[in-house]
Amino acid sequence: MVFLRILATLVFGFYVYTGYAQDYDKIIRVFDESYKLEEQQKYEEAINKLKSIYDEKSYEINLRMGWLYYVAGKYEESIEYYSTAIKIMPYSIEPHWGIIFPLNALKKDDEMVSHYQKILEINPNNSIALFRLGLIYYNKKDFILAEKYFDKVVNLYPFDYDALVMDAWTKLQLKNTREAKILFNKALVRKPGDKSAKEGLNLLK
Numbered sequence: 196m197v198f199l200r201i202l203a204t205l206v207f208g209f210y211v212y213t214g215y216a217q218d219y220d221k222i223i224r225v226f227d228e229s230y231k232l233e234e235q236q237k238y239e240e241a242i243n244k245l246k247s248i249y250d251e252k253s254y255e256i257n258l259r260m261g262w263l264y265y266v267a268g269k270y271e272e273s274i275e276y277y278s279t280a281i282k283i284m285p286y287s288i289e290p291h292w293g294i295i296f297p298l299n300a301l302k303k304d305d306e307m308v309s310h311y312q313k314i315l316e317i318n319p320n321n322s323i324a325l326f327r328l329g330l331i332y333y334n335k336k337d338f339i340l341a342e343k344y345f346d347k348v349v350n351l352y353p354f355d356y357d358a359l360v361m362d363a364w365t366k367l368q369l370k371n372t373r374e375a376k377i378l379f380n381k382a383l384v385r386k387p388g389d390k391s392a393k394e395g396l397n398l399l400k
Contacts, residue, residue, distance in 0.1 A: 222248055222256075229259065238267035254283045261293050270297035288314050288321075304331055322348050326358060333361065338368045349378070356385040360392055372399055 225248050232241035242263045250256055261277035264270075277294035284290070291310045298307045308331060314324040329344035345362035352358055363378035376399050382392040 218248070226255075226259065229263070233263065233266070238263055242267065251279065252283065254280050254287070257283065258290055258293060261290065261297075265293075265297050265300075270300050273297040286317060288317055304335075307331065320347075320351055322351055322355075322358075325351075326361070329361060329365070333365060336368075338365050341365045342369060354381075354385055356382055356389070359385060360389070360395075363392070363395055367395055367398065375399060 225244050229241040229244045232238070232244065242260065245256055245260055245263070248256065249260070257276045257280040261273050261275075261280060264273035264276060274294055274297050277290045277297070280290035281287075281294070291314050295307050295310055298310070308328065311324045311328045311331075314321055315328075318324075325344045325348045329341045329348065332338075332341035332344065342362070342365045345358055345365055348355065348358040349362050359378050359382040363375045363382060366372075366375040366378065375395065379392045379395045379399070383389055383396075386392070
């Protein structure tokens with residue numbers, strides 16, 4: 196069933212692309228103009244350029260509109276276009292990463308969590324999604340869930356400083372002092388003199 200859904204998505208995507216293939220010259224020109232306007236921070240003008248060729252079935256246009264509305268500070272509109280891109284290409288990771296920007300700006304942590312989890316459904320070992328979920332749960336003081344995600348990042352990247360030090364702090368919060376001490380010391384090996392790791396070790400004395 197999963198294979199059939201993926202096949203259907205690919206077929207649909209092919210249909211979307213071929214549906215406006217004859218307009219590629221115009222699309223390329225408008226995208227090029229929008230990039231130049233973005234460089235000048237003329238976001239509204241860039242958005243209006245894309246509106247002139249807007250196609251609700253176009254993944255690329257919706258993705259680009261989502262980004263431009265985000266940098267223009269119009270977060271709700273950004274979410275709307277990224278959501279449309281997700282509907283068009285549900286197995287793509289790109290729009291899930293994109294939509295996290297406006298959601299973060301609006302401090303919608305729960306919705307961010309759902310998109311990080313969707314990324315992990317598609318790519319279970321995505322270390323960035325795992326780490327950021329760990330941070331969200333750490334800040335919520337849900338240290339058990341935070342540990343789950345930080346542990347996985349440390350298993351994937353055993354010498355990654357950020358993962359080591361956050362996993363150490365999480366274990367300290369859970370009173371797992373032995374593992375916390377090991378991880379803080381490993382963080383210091385990776386980043387000698389690090390204040391966070393030293394502070395953690397001082398609390399364990």
